[in-house]
Amino acid sequence: MQKMVDTTLPQTVRVMFTGGFSRRYTEGVREFTVQATTVRGVLSAMDALYPGLGEHLEEETSIAIDGVIHEVVYTQKVPAGCEVFFIPRIEGG
Amino acid sequence: MTTHQNSTKAMKVVGTSPVRPDGIQKVTGVAQYGADYSLPGMLWSQILRSPHAHANIRSINVEKALALPGVKAVITGKDFPDHKFDYVGPERVAVNYWHMTRNIMAREKALYEGHAVAAVAASTRAIAEQAIKLIEVDYEILPHVIDVDDAIADDAPLLFPDMITRGVEPAPSKPSNIAKRTEFKVGDLEAGFASADEVVEMSFKTAAVHQGYIEPHACLARYGADGQSELWSSSQGHFVVRGYTAKLLGMNLSDLLVHPAEIGGGFGGKTVVYVEPVALLLSKHTGHPVKIMMSREDVFKATGPTSGSSMTVKIGVKKDGTIVAADALLKFQAGAFPGSPVMNATMCSFAPYEIANTRAIGLDVVSNRPKSAAYRAPGSPISAFAVESVLDILANKIGMDPLKLRLKNAVKAGSPTSWGPKHSHDGFAETIQVLLDHPEYKKPLGKNQGRGVASGFWFNGGGESTASVHINEDGTVIIATGSMDVGGSRASMALMAAETLGVPYEMVRSTVADTGSIGYNHVTGGSRVTFATGMVVVDACNKIIDELRLRAALMWDVDVTGVIWEDGFAKPADKSVGDFEPLSLKAIAAKRAVTGGPIGVEASINAGGNAPGFSTQFCDIEVDPDTGKVTVLRFVAAQDVGRAIHRKYVEGQIQGGVVQGIGWALNEEYIYDKNGRLSNAGFLDYRIPVASDLPMIEAVIVEVPNPLHPFGVKGVGEANIVPPMAAMANAIYQATGCRMTELPMSPPKVLAAIDAKNG
Numbered sequence: 001m002q003k004m005v006d007t008t009l010p011q012t013v014r015v016m017f018t019g020g021f022s023r024r025y026t027e028g029v030r031e032f033t034v035q036a037t038t039v040r041g042v043l044s045a046m047d048a049l050y051p052g053l054g055e056h057l058e059e060e061t062s063i064a065i066d067g068v069i070h071e072v073v074y075t076q077k078v079p080a081g082c083e084v085f086f087i088p089r090i091e092g093g
Numbered sequence: 094m095t096t097h098q099n100s101t102k103a104m105k106v107v108g109t110s111p112v113r114p115d116g117i118q119k120v121t122g123v124a125q126y127g128a129d130y131s132l133p134g135m136l137w138s139q140i141l142r143s144p145h146a147h148a149n150i151r152s153i154n155v156e157k158a159l160a161l162p163g164v165k166a167v168i169t170g171k172d173f174p175d176h177k178f179d180y181v182g183p184e185r186v187a188v189n190y191w192h193m194t195r196n197i198m199a200r201e202k203a204l205y206e207g208h209a210v211a212a213v214a215a216s217t218r219a220i221a222e223q224a225i226k227l228i229e230v231d232y233e234i235l236p237h238v239i240d241v242d243d244a245i246a247d248d249a250p251l252l253f254p255d256m257i258t259r260g261v262e263p264a265p266s267k268p269s270n271i272a273k274r275t276e277f278k279v280g281d282l283e284a285g286f287a288s289a290d291e292v293v294e295m296s297f298k299t300a301a302v303h304q305g306y307i308e309p310h311a312c313l314a315r316y317g318a319d320g321q322s323e324l325w326s327s328s329q330g331h332f333v334v335r336g337y338t339a340k341l342l343g344m345n346l347s348d349l350l351v352h353p354a355e356i357g358g359g360f361g362g363k364t365v366v367y368v369e370p371v372a373l374l375l376s377k378h379t380g381h382p383v384k385i386m387m388s389r390e391d392v393f394k395a396t397g398p399t400s401g402s403s404m405t406v407k408i409g410v411k412k413d414g415t416i417v418a419a420d421a422l423l424k425f426q427a428g429a430f431p432g433s434p435v436m437n438a439t440m441c442s443f444a445p446y447e448i449a450n451t452r453a454i455g456l457d458v459v460s461n462r463p464k465s466a467a468y469r470a471p472g473s474p475i476s477a478f479a480v481e482s483v484l485d486i487l488a489n490k491i492g493m494d495p496l497k498l499r500l501k502n503a504v505k506a507g508s509p510t511s512w513g514p515k516h517s518h519d520g521f522a523e524t525i526q527v528l529l530d531h532p533e534y535k536k537p538l539g540k541n542q543g544r545g546v547a548s549g550f551w552f553n554g555g556g557e558s559t560a561s562v563h564i565n566e567d568g569t570v571i572i573a574t575g576s577m578d579v580g581g582s583r584a585s586m587a588l589m590a591a592e593t594l595g596v597p598y599e600m601v602r603s604t605v606a607d608t609g610s611i612g613y614n615h616v617t618g619g620s621r622v623t624f625a626t627g628m629v630v631v632d633a634c635n636k637i638i639d640e641l642r643l644r645a646a647l648m649w650d651v652d653v654t655g656v657i658w659e660d661g662f663a664k665p666a667d668k669s670v671g672d673f674e675p676l677s678l679k680a681i682a683a684k685r686a687v688t689g690g691p692i693g694v695e696a697s698i699n700a701g702g703n704a705p706g707f708s709t710q711f712c713d714i715e716v717d718p719d720t721g722k723v724t725v726l727r728f729v730a731a732q733d734v735g736r737a738i739h740r741k742y743v744e745g746q747i748q749g750g751v752v753q754g755i756g757w758a759l760n761e762e763y764i765y766d767k768n769g770r771l772s773n774a775g776f777l778d779y780r781i782p783v784a785s786d787l788p789m790i791e792a793v794i795v796e797v798p799n800p801l802h803p804f805g806v807k808g809v810g811e812a813n814i815v816p817p818m819a820a821m822a823n824a825i826y827q828a829t830g831c832r833m834t835e836l837p838m839s840p841p842k843v844l845a846a847i848d849a850k851n852g
Contacts, residue, residue: 093468093618
């Protein structure tokens with residue numbers, strides 16, 4: 001399943017969730033296309049779809065932008081057409 | 094031995110191995126560890142611990158203890174503020190302060206032998222020890238459960254009668270000891286296995302093992318009459334100690350100053366608090382500083398080991414070696430409170446391999462054991478024991494070299510992961526190839542000898558760090574971070590600073606600042622410090638270079654754009670700027686007052702762009718067929734670290750991880766009696782490897798730089814502990830024909846397997 005957020009920003013990115021996360025927060029939908037240029041924009045777009053989701057994403061996840069792992073930081077740029085995959089935040093030893 | 098890939102420009106100091114700045118203090122005994130701190134008027138604390146694995150606490154009578162001369166206070170769980178039952182923070186390590194405060198000190202129930210139930214502060218340690226024996230606890234002993242498979246049985250005694258498994262929809266109607274279920278799945282498992290030429294399914298068990306740090310937990314606390322308080326504590330993160338302690342006691346962070354004591358090993362086990370809130374609360378009650386030192390027995394009975402497990406893994410391959418499907422069920426002991434690293438294990442299980450169809454299910458299971466804590470690549474070594482053992486069997490079945498099987502399926506940049514996103518870095522295949530080319534890999538073996546290989550994956554970390562750089566009045570440099578120095582990070586920070594500034598390493602002093610002197614730093618763990626804190630040190634150095642250029646411009650009466658920084662000197666950008674002699678740090682520092690005052694900057698970061706670590710290892714062992722004793726003859730461990738900043742410490746990290754893996758493989762385990770009491774709570778009976786047990790471990794540093802770090806760093810501290818257990822099991826199989834499926838592979842177990850095979 002795929003959902004599109006309607007905004008006026010020209011650039012789209014593909015947002016992906018793990019199965020467990022999507023079952024908990026997005027009614028099982030794992031893939032979205034949103035318009036955003038930064039991680040803040042992605043969070044806002046997802047929060048508009050599922051109110052309160054943005055906070056869960058900030059607290060619980062890291063992101064893989066085309067596979068490169070980043071912490072969730074508002075100013076992080078997301079290139080046009082990239083995949084933004086929210087994954088569980090990992091802590092090591 | 095080192096292999097380089099895609100090396101960038103030549104470094105002057107990065108990659109060298111200077112003497113560590115804290116080395117002399119540590120080898121001469123001058124360095125201050127948690128137990129070394131004292132204050133005037135200091136009291137000693139002892140903690141009373143439950144002798145029972147599972148018991149209701151009906152009442153605690155402290156009157157006799159309080160009446161003992163020299164006793165100043167006695168506290169129990171009820172003296173701590175209670176907390177809301179709520180999981181907060183990242184899913185894998187979600188913190189529930191309702192649980193945490195009950196682990197610090199039991200309230201309604203004692204959930205494992207060694208669970209703290211009361212604490213005394215007294216004028217001497219002897220009086221405190223005497224006093225805890227006078228505390229009367231009325232226990233109602235309950236049935237207990239230790240083993241993870243027993244704990245999920247329908248008739249298992251429940252630790253929490255209202256625990257409903259999270260991660261299952263619809264939610265179960267009955268409570269159980271399964272705190273949480275995790276699943277990652279891609280592709281079509283059934284179709285994948287149907288396409289396989291060979292399928293192997295096998296079950297494994299691993300024992301809980303302790304991190305085995307030499308220094309027991311210790312702290313000194315002083316609660317001020319005005320609420321302003323201090324802690325001296327050995328930990329892997331004094332900011333996290335501050336956060337947990339303040340939260341548990343209901344304090345503002347700004348009222349608690351935590352000083353970073355030196356640390357005698359942590360390996361993940363010192364990322365949480367045990368004694369700090371107890372000492373601080375006792376200090377509040379008495380008005381005196383209070384010191385707590387755990388004994389080794391306390392460490393074993395009351396601090397986190399990593400999980401023991403029960404696992405089933407099924408993998409299918411084609412005759413050409415292509416892995417077509419893989420499935421894992423991982424059941425991990427969490428200890429008495431939820432929070433095993435099973436989610437990590439589900440993600441790491443098949444991470445090194447490009448497999449179209451995978452599923453990994455993880456169960457986080459509570460039982461009457463101390464709560465698990467992080468241990469070096471938490472979770473990954475456990476699942477790797479099962480996965481890498483099954484791969485070895487499959488390699489034998491299809492007649493393929495086990496390294497070549499791994500190489501054929503190795504992930505690279507662009508490969509899918511089993512948890513969703515694509516891998517974004519190379520480095521794994523390079524660790525395999527370097528071993529295939531290793532001269533010892535093809536060397537013939539003798540009688541009763543075997544060679545085993547295995548690989549492993551760890552994410553490595555980024556996250557929040559802060560650093561400051563100051564140019565002293567004489568032009569020398571001080572850098573400070575809030576990252577505890579566990580593995581030589583003072584030296585690696587100084588090396589990166591010296592390289593960035595273009596000055597000799599000896600001009601840079603690197604320190605670890607307390608929580609009041611620098612911004613937040615997350616724990617020293619997750620193989621994150623050289624990457625993330627190193628990144629912010631470089632940021633801070635670049636900022637101070639801009640400031641130094643500005644000061645030089647003022648001295649030359651030119652615009653700052655006309656000044657460049659090169660090899661440790663400010664220089665005119667070109668001849669049009671003017672004919673100026675280059676200015677050293679010393680020359681600029683001498684003019685600091687007239688150019689604006691002290692020269693210093695602080696920088697902060699939430700570092701991203703971290704790249705994972707892969708390790709591939711082989712070992713040669715010999716099995717004594719009469720005793721089952723395994724002797725390690727050779728161990729070669731290759732690891733992609735991105736770039737080695739301090740070469741000797743990188744080798745040391747690789748060797749250390751392998752040594753801990755050898756102990757995990759051969760000897761280490763928690764042995765419980767029928768009453769749920771630990772029988773081997775000391776290093777005489779819980780046997781970690783010593784030097785005489787080990788060969789020289791050859792560390793092969795593979796460097797495939799991370800383009801998102803200024804020097805290419807990925808991380809080194811953890812991936813190395815992932816392969817050894819499977820590599821040893823695979824070697825034992827080659828030596829004996831016996832497939833060992835339980836850790837540890839101690840002499841009695843190996844001998845029993847040999848006897849069973851021989852009928």
